[in-house]
Amino acid sequence: MIINEKYKYSEITAKIIGCSMEVHRELKNGFQEVIYQRALEHEMKLRELNFSREYEMPVYYKDKNVGSRRVDFLVEKTVSVELKALIKTEPVHLAQAMNYLEAYNLEIGLLINFGAKSLEYHRLENKKYRKP
Numbered sequence: 001m002i003i004n005e006k007y008k009y010s011e012i013t014a015k016i017i018g019c020s021m022e023v024h025r026e027l028k029n030g031f032q033e034v035i036y037q038r039a040l041e042h043e044m045k046l047r048e049l050n051f052s053r054e055y056e057m058p059v060y061y062k063d064k065n066v067g068s069r070r071v072d073f074l075v076e077k078t079v080s081v082e083l084k085a086l087i088k089t090e091p092v093h094l095a096q097a098m099n100y101l102e103a104y105n106l107e108i109g110l111l112i113n114f115g116a117k118s119l120e121y122h123r124l125e126n127k128k129y130r131k132p
Contacts, residue, residue: 007123009108012049014074017121019043020112024119033085036114037072040083044075051075059103071100080109089113089120101126 007013012129023039041053058065061105082097087110097111107129113120 004067005109008125009079012079013108013110013123014026015049016044016073016081016110017049017074017112018045019076020114020121021050021119024114029085029115029117031085031114033083033114035085036085040073040081044073048075049075050077057104063064069100069103071104074106078108079104080104080106082109084111084113085115086113088117089096089116089122093123094124097122098124102128103132105130 014104019040023043027036027039037053041051044051052074054070054072056068056070056122057074059067059069071082075081080097080101082100084093086093093110094112097109099111101107101124105126107126109124109126111122111124
């Protein structure tokens, strides 16, 4: 497990990435996103990570609740995890994951793509994060 102390929540994100690598190693690419979501849920339970799956979070615009959206996973109540099963992630997917971080006012997120031949993951940091 690679932990880099200069990154906030590095220990948590390293565990999530490790779980994702295990899922990808077992299943490879080619399944629908929901299959990877279920497998990742199982792997995170095995590694005793605290998480919520398809956690509904409010979306705010100028301090007004304008709706809600489900994040694939909210891990340890601090890290959002968005999953994809695409041949390749595009900048729009990174922008979408960043928009969710900002809308949810979460500091750290991961975008994980199981659809590529090798697992792809991106660590995102919300520079607009406001401490509650």
